[in-house]
Amino acid sequence: MTTMKRFSVGVDLGGTNLRAAAVSEEGAILAAVHRATPQGAPGDDVTARIAGAVGELRGRLEGAAPAAVGIGAPGIIVMEKGTITQSPNLPGLDGYPLRDRLEGLLGLPVRLENDANAAALGEKWRGAGRDADHLVLLTLGTGIGGGIIYRGEIVHGFLGMAGELGHLKVVPGGYPCGCGSEGCLEQHASASAITAMGRMMGLGEQLSAKEIFELAEGGNRRAKAIFQNVGKALGAALANLVNIFNFPLYLLSGGVLPAWSLFAPAMLAEVERSSYVYRGTAGRTRIEPATLGADAGLFGAAWVGWQAR
Amino acid sequence: MTTMKRFSVGVDLGGTNLRAAAVSEEGAILAAVHRATPQGAPGDDVTARIAGAVGELRGRLEGAAPAAVGIGAPGIIVMEKGTITQSPNLPGLDGYPLRDRLEGLLGLPVRLENDANAAALGEKWRGAGRDADHLVLLTLGTGIGGGIIYRGEIVHGFLGMAGELGHLKVVPGGYPCGCGSEGCLEQHASASAITAMGRMMGLGEQLSAKEIFELAEGGNRRAKAIFQNVGKALGAALANLVNIFNFPLYLLSGGVLPAWSLFAPAMLAEVERSSYVYRGTAGRTRIEPATLGADAGLFGAAWVGWQAR
Numbered sequence: 001m002t003t004m005k006r007f008s009v010g011v012d013l014g015g016t017n018l019r020a021a022a023v024s025e026e027g028a029i030l031a032a033v034h035r036a037t038p039q040g041a042p043g044d045d046v047t048a049r050i051a052g053a054v055g056e057l058r059g060r061l062e063g064a065a066p067a068a069v070g071i072g073a074p075g076i077i078v079m080e081k082g083t084i085t086q087s088p089n090l091p092g093l094d095g096y097p098l099r100d101r102l103e104g105l106l107g108l109p110v111r112l113e114n115d116a117n118a119a120a121l122g123e124k125w126r127g128a129g130r131d132a133d134h135l136v137l138l139t140l141g142t143g144i145g146g147g148i149i150y151r152g153e154i155v156h157g158f159l160g161m162a163g164e165l166g167h168l169k170v171v172p173g174g175y176p177c178g179c180g181s182e183g184c185l186e187q188h189a190s191a192s193a194i195t196a197m198g199r200m201m202g203l204g205e206q207l208s209a210k211e212i213f214e215l216a217e218g219g220n221r222r223a224k225a226i227f228q229n230v231g232k233a234l235g236a237a238l239a240n241l242v243n244i245f246n247f248p249l250y251l252l253s254g255g256v257l258p259a260w261s262l263f264a265p266a267m268l269a270e271v272e273r274s275s276y277v278y279r280g281t282a283g284r285t286r287i288e289p290a291t292l293g294a295d296a297g298l299f300g301a302a303w304v305g306w307q308a309r
Numbered sequence: 310m311t312t313m314k315r316f317s318v319g320v321d322l323g324g325t326n327l328r329a330a331a332v333s334e335e336g337a338i339l340a341a342v343h344r345a346t347p348q349g350a351p352g353d354d355v356t357a358r359i360a361g362a363v364g365e366l367r368g369r370l371e372g373a374a375p376a377a378v379g380i381g382a383p384g385i386i387v388m389e390k391g392t393i394t395q396s397p398n399l400p401g402l403d404g405y406p407l408r409d410r411l412e413g414l415l416g417l418p419v420r421l422e423n424d425a426n427a428a429a430l431g432e433k434w435r436g437a438g439r440d441a442d443h444l445v446l447l448t449l450g451t452g453i454g455g456g457i458i459y460r461g462e463i464v465h466g467f468l469g470m471a472g473e474l475g476h477l478k479v480v481p482g483g484y485p486c487g488c489g490s491e492g493c494l495e496q497h498a499s500a501s502a503i504t505a506m507g508r509m510m511g512l513g514e515q516l517s518a519k520e521i522f523e524l525a526e527g528g529n530r531r532a533k534a535i536f537q538n539v540g541k542a543l544g545a546a547l548a549n550l551v552n553i554f555n556f557p558l559y560l561l562s563g564g565v566l567p568a569w570s571l572f573a574p575a576m577l578a579e580v581e582r583s584s585y586v587y588r589g590t591a592g593r594t595r596i597e598p599a600t601l602g603a604d605a606g607l608f609g610a611a612w613v614g615w616q617a618r
Contacts, residue, residue, distance in 0.1 A: 056483070086589070134467065148553070150459065157555020158443065159593070161586045164552040169545065169583055171481065177583035181548070236481065239490070240549060243473040244457070246466020274478055276488035277470045280385070280395070284468070 005064040009054050012115070012294070012300030013037065013046070013073040015089025019294075020053040023302035026120045027126045031060045032298070051105050059291050068109045069102060070305030074145075079160050082112055091190030093302045109308040115139075115297055116177030117163065119253060119290070120147025122300030127292040128251050135249040136241055137290060138165055138234070140255045140256035144186040148245075166190070170236040173225055188233035189263075191255050212261045224262065231263035235270025242275045242285055252289035314373040318363050319611030321424070321603070322346065322355070322382040324398025328387045328603075329362040331370055332611035336435045340369045341607070352405030360414050367467025378411060379614030381427030381606045383454075388469050391421055418617040424448075424606055426463045426472060428599070431609030432560055436601040441558040445550055446599060447474055447543070449565035453495040457554075475499070479545040497542035497573075500564050506535045532562045534569065540572035544579025551584045551594055562599035569598050 007022040007030055014037060021032040035055050038045045044111035054066060075087025082099025082115045084090060102110045113121070123129040129137075133152055139145040146165025155162050166186035174183025175196075187193055188288040191209035198207045201222040203215060216223035238250055252260070268287060271278050278285050290296060316331040316339055321348060330341040342362045347354045363375060384396025391408025393399060411419045422430070429446035432438040438446075442461055447453040455474025457464040464471045475495035476488050484505075496502055500518035506515045510531040514525060525532035548558055561569070565617025577596060580587050587594050599605060 016420075034383065041458065146553075150464065155459065155554070157586075158557045159555055161588055161589055162553065162555035164555075164586050166550050167585050172479070172545065180588065181583040181585065200533050240477050243476050244455075244471065244550075244553065245464070246468055246471035246473075248467045274490040276475050276476050277466075277489065279466055280470055 002061060006067040007057075007061065007064055008296040008302040008305035009057060009066050009069045010300070010305060011050055011071040012297040012301060013050070013071055013090070013094060014115070015074065018049060018053065020050070020057060021298045021302060022057040022064070022066070023299065024264050025306060027299065029295075029298070030059050030064070033057060037090075040092055042092050043098060043101070046090075046093060047098065047101045050102060054106060056205070057072060063165055066106075066108055068111070068305035068308045069106065070111050070113065070118070070301035070303065070308065071098070072115040072301040073302070074115050077112045077114050077160050079112075079156065082110070084112065109305075111304045111308040113154070113301065113304045114143030114145070114147070114160075114163070117147040118304060119296040120149050120251075120300065120302035121154065121303050122296035122298065123251055123253070123290050124149050124152070125303045126299045127296055128288055128290050129249060132247070132249040134245070134247040135251060136165070136245065136247060137251045137253060138237075139250060140190060140254035142190060142192050142255075144190045165237065165241070168237045168240065170233045180249070185233055185237045189230045189256070190193060192257065194230065197229065198223070201226060209256060209259075213262070216259070216262050227259055227262035228266040230256070230259075231266030234263065234272050235267040236274065238267065238287060239271045239274035239278065242271060242278045246277050246281070248284065248286060249287070250287045251290040252288075253293070253296060257289055316366075316370065316373055317614035318375050318378045318608040318609040319609070319614060320359055320362070320367060320380040321427070321606040321610060322359070322376060322380050322399070323424070324383065327358060327362065327367060328337065328607060329359070329606045330611060331366040331373070331375070332608065334615060336608065338607070339373070339468045340366050342366060346399075347401075349401055352407060352410070355399075355402060356407065356410045356414065359411060361601045363415060365601075375415075375417055377413065377420070377611035377614035377617045379420050379422065379427070379612065379617065380407070381422050381424040381610040381613075383424045386421045386423050386469050387486050388421075388465065391419070393421065418614075420613045421616040422463070422610065422613045423454070423456070423469075423472070425454030426456040427609035427613065428562060428605040429458050429560075429609065430463065430612050431605035431607065432562070432599050432602055433458050433461070434593040434612045436605055437560050437597055437599050438558060441556070442562060443554070443556040444558040445474070445554065445556060446560045446562060447546075449499060449561060449563035451499060451564075453499050453502050474546065474550070477546045480541045494542055494546045498539045500566070503535060503539065503565065506538065507532070510535060516547060518568075522571065525568070525571050536568055536571035537575040539565070540575030541567075541579050543572065544576040545583065547576065547596060548580045548583035548587065551580060551587045555590070557593065557595060559594070560599040561597075561603060561604070566598055581594050
């Protein structure tokens with residue numbers, strides 16, 4: 001008689017894409033599937049698609065069985081209820097009992113986690129955070145998310161809303177933000193902000209952050225100035241975070257990360273100038289690129305699954 | 310045969326005053342003594358004066374014996390070494406082995422803690438934080454300190470420098486700060502900042518924060534405007550802290566606290582306006598005055614002592 005090999009299913013549930021991976025307890029991806037997220041569909045459709053992905057992974061890994069499912073998703077996770085709320089990209093799931101429905105359907109423990117928190121856990125488990133007990137991750141995408149890990153675990157706050165780092169105010173009186181405030185980091189350092197700045201700088205009406213990155217790489221001064229501005233905003237936010245936490249590691253990830261060499265010098269100069277604690281740690285506070293790319297969320301979701309057994 | 314009653318000695322070691330109290334395990338002050346801190350004296354003198362205070366407490370509590378000593382002091386506490394550094398008010402102690410010398414002299418376990426952290430622990434143990442597992446305390450005195458409690462314990466960071474909340478930047482490009490940055494909370498909401506603003510507003514060259522408070526209470530418009538400015542700066546810092554932590558409780562203490570009614574309306578309006586998480590928690594995030602006054606540090610230091618047994 002042999003023991004059946006077990007895996008955790010990590011699900012990265014985005015507004016457009018649904019990715020799922022079978023991950024071993026040691027953190028190896030055994031198989032992965034990629035689906036579309038049904039747009040604006042009711043919760044039952046999303047549940048069915050996740051169950052289908054789990055079934056496909058099970059089919060492709062004969063002789064192995066799933067132990068649990070972890071799901072990383074944008075929005076606020078209501079832990080005690082196992083629901084997602086305030087997620088503009090997943091409107092059909094607002095308040096829907098995703099955890100309980102999936103548990104009922106699959107007969108497996110299911111856990112939800114915010115996508116930026118899942119990415120932070122992934123980097124801690126398998127990526128750039130492996131040697132750090134405490135770290136902060138900033139995900140620089142269309143918006144900006146944050147994940148705070150203390151003593152190896154996510155800081156959730158008392159209602160699961162901690163780590164809203166995209167809404168740290170870096171420019172009092174700055175651009176208005178969808179959150180109701182103004183001058184938020186997200187308005188100054190996200191991919192959307194880069195597009196908006198490209199328009200204001202007369203580079204083009206709707207250039208993507210990637211196109212503006214390519215202009216800057218080609219030597220365009222205005223495009224380069226945009227990334228310096230991004231770096232300064234990130235540095236202002238990081239200086240406050242370093243003064244608050246005195247953690248050893250701060251990681252950046254997401255679609256803006258390939259522009260690291262364009263924004264990092266201004267960012268690090270701003271942290272050096274503005275954070276007493278950063279200077280006080282004499283080079284031991286590390287601010288670095290994350291290393292797992294889009295897989296961080298998959299690994300982190302699978303890790304959350306492993307914790308649920 | 311009776312068991313001898315035990316107490317922890319909490320020491321509040323300031324630049325000017327040295328207070329010590331014998332505190333029972335239940336958190337009752339059994340006796341207290343008040344000394345001057347020897348100004349700029351070498352570490353051995355401070356050690357001797359603390360030992361003398363412990364001796365006096367022991368003498369006054371016949372039939373009871375000290376179990377441990379906890380000391381709250383300004384500056385950075387180097388935990389592994391048991392030393393204090395970067396404390397302008399205690400220059401004679403910089404790098405001095407205070408913990409080990411006192412342990413040798415008294416034959417008791419001794420623990421050091423930053424003064425703002427000790428105040429936060431005191432409020433958690435016996436004050437306004439009793440029902441909260443997580444809280445942030447801001448101490449509004451000559452400078453501004455911070456203490457962060459998560460799951461009942463201080464967040465120290467990897468080098469003991471966490472919680473430098475007086476150096477959160479609230480006004481980019483604002484007044485220069487002794488920390489090397491500018492626009493720090495401490496430059497906008499401490500007692501020193503209130504004195505500086507009083508001078509700039511033409512109220513007088515060297516009015517104390519208390520005198521400016523009295524002018525404001527008497528209806529002086531410029532003095533009232535200063536406290537509104539203080540409130541706005543505190544609100545900006547608190548909005549970021551609420552977005553980061555999603556803790557249930559944020560406390561304010563220190564010499565500026567009596568002006569609560571003058572600065573709190575502007576402070577709470579700024580948090581409401583700027584923090585998405587604050588609004589999202591629908592009244593469940595509490596921002597309140599601390600209740601123990603100067604005793605918070607004594608209670609917290611004694612609590613640290615109890616943990617050291």
